[in-house]
Amino acid sequence: MLDPAIAARLKRDPNGLVAAVAQQYDTGEVLMVAWMDDEALHRTLTTGRATYWSRSRGEYWVKGDTSGHTQDVKSVALDCDGDTVLLKVDQHGPACHTGTRTCFDADVLR
């Protein structure tokens, strides 16, 4: 169970989720944004493997369990209003399910 002292600082959305930004720890690339409930954050903090809640599939999702493209977690920080965590990770292979390094490579708006 997530440390109650951490849980008390989270500001969850109506679905009980906070946003999670994954950033490559050494290059600074923003790799992807996904979602976590308390249990996903607990697993991420205790296992060092980035674990998210899949809103589309309705299940926990250990990044890389299917693709092999794992994220080793170097650090986790909560933002000032408690609705987002920043994970610094070491991303193995592409972060995006489309095969690009990050999820932001394909669609530049400006």
Add this chain to the structure above:
Amino acid sequence: MLDPAIAARLKRDPNGLVAAVAQQYDTGEVLMVAWMDDEALHRTLTTGRATYWSRSRGEYWVKGDTSGHTQDVKSVALDCDGDTVLLKVDQHGPACHTGTRTCFDADVLR
């Protein structure tokens, strides 16, 4: 009005919002995460000033209009599933309303 070709690619939450990650363009620091509706994204793309939707105040919010800590937008990219934009910005002064450089400086969980 937001370009319909962009609007068609957005996957908004039930409140009509997408997440927006602001990253310092040269250092790679993740500064903050906020929220945008179509109009906020339109204003950001067309003015080059990061403009968000404040969920707590229920109004548009041009970053820095009150604090002077503006964000000049260098680029905007949409992620693979259309629910998050990544802004590369030049942040003037602290990004966080608490006075720290980023919103992730104060509460390290791991």
